[in-house]
Ligand SMILES: O=C(O)C1=C[C@@H](OP(=O)(O)O)[C@@H](O)[C@H](O)C1
């Protein structure tokens with residue numbers, strides 16, 4: 001078995017955490033910069049595997065592009081390779097081949113891309129066979145499956161002869177990620193107008209301008225440290241997270257607001273944000289439509305603090321690295337809580353009966369999902385916990401366990417051998 005055993009801190013909780021930079025911002029900057037002919041200057045690119053895979057595949061001459069488990073890399077590169085007329089086979093992990101992409105491939109086909117689904121219609125692997133512009137510059141696209149399809153289309157839009165008008169249908173999930181895309185495009189000189197009331201985004205045909213861009217630290221990664229502070233029994237806990245800004249392009253900066261009622265105060269400094277403890281509230285309702293990647297962190301934190309948490313907007317979690325709703329339902333039971341579906345596919349509630357179970361250490365399964373591992377790690381602020389397959393964190397936050405070892409004891413168990421980090 002591969003696992004880490006995390007043991008509660010024995011000294012005051014004070015630390016400065018450097019954080020990885022945002023893989024979402026990095027992967028957008030890389031695609032846009034590729035469309036400038038790789039002429040810009042990108043600073044502080046993420047060390048996340050999803051970004052390192054993007055860097056490698058953008059320049060690889062190999063006809064097969066294996067994105068592993070990186071959703072943005074799959075969706076953004078498919079649009080980029082399609083519109084630049086590159087013949088590529090796009091594939092990924094078995095789970096990636098279960099994550100839908102048909103909405104994007106249909107849109108790209110109507111722009112003029114020749115794309116074949118090699119196994120199942122609407123899913124990777126894909127064969128890209130070139131591009132011949134159809135003359136179509138108006139598309140309708142669903143907004144309620146994945147915003148990554150919309151971001152992928154927006155980023156290639158300035159290179160199309162007539163630009164693009166995207167009309168969004170249905171509910172819009174993960175909207176801050178679309179806004180992040182638009183802001184980064186503008187930074188590179190694109191002319192983009194979004195009319196959210198009319199649900200329409202207009203991109204003019206205009207080449208990107210090469211420039212320099214510095215990527216911010218990752219607010220999604222910051223969320224685990226908020227949970228560490230919320231769960232710390234030490235009233236004087238203080239953690240500073242470096243490289244975060246109050247005005248961020250990342251919608252996951254909402255974690256500062258979500259965690260206030262869970263007992264964490266955020267104070268922005270010149271270098272980042274300082275987290276300290278404040279009184280917590282007994283109940284909280286949150287709609288995660290705009291920030292789905294925060295749901296696991298907050299669910300585990302609420303389970304441990306005994307907060308009555310109502311969650312909405314988590315439907316998209318079912319098509320991410322794993323079915324995160326099912327994974328949470330299974331693993332929360334191991335720490336004495338339940339995620340109950342109150343209104344089918346709409347509203348969920350954390351029911352906490354921690355006192356009913358013995359406080360023995362639990363072994364958390366991670367289902368090839370980095371966020372399962374990192375969301376459960378802060379439990380170690382209160383009791384020993386074991387996390388299986390800890391290497392999954394490399395997808396977004398490779399130094400997570402090293403950073404965690406600044407606060408709790410981290411013991412690696414590899415096939416019967418123990419190492420201390
Ligand atoms: O565009 C992005 O960088 C992302 C968008 C979100 O996906 P969905 O739009 O599929 O919700 C998010 O969950 C993912 O981690 C990163």
Ligand SMILES: C=C(OP(=O)(O)O)C(=O)O
Pocket residue numbers: 069070071072073293320321371396
């Ligand atoms: C869902 C995620 O990533 P992606 O969709 O890019 O694989 C994530 O990082 O939580």
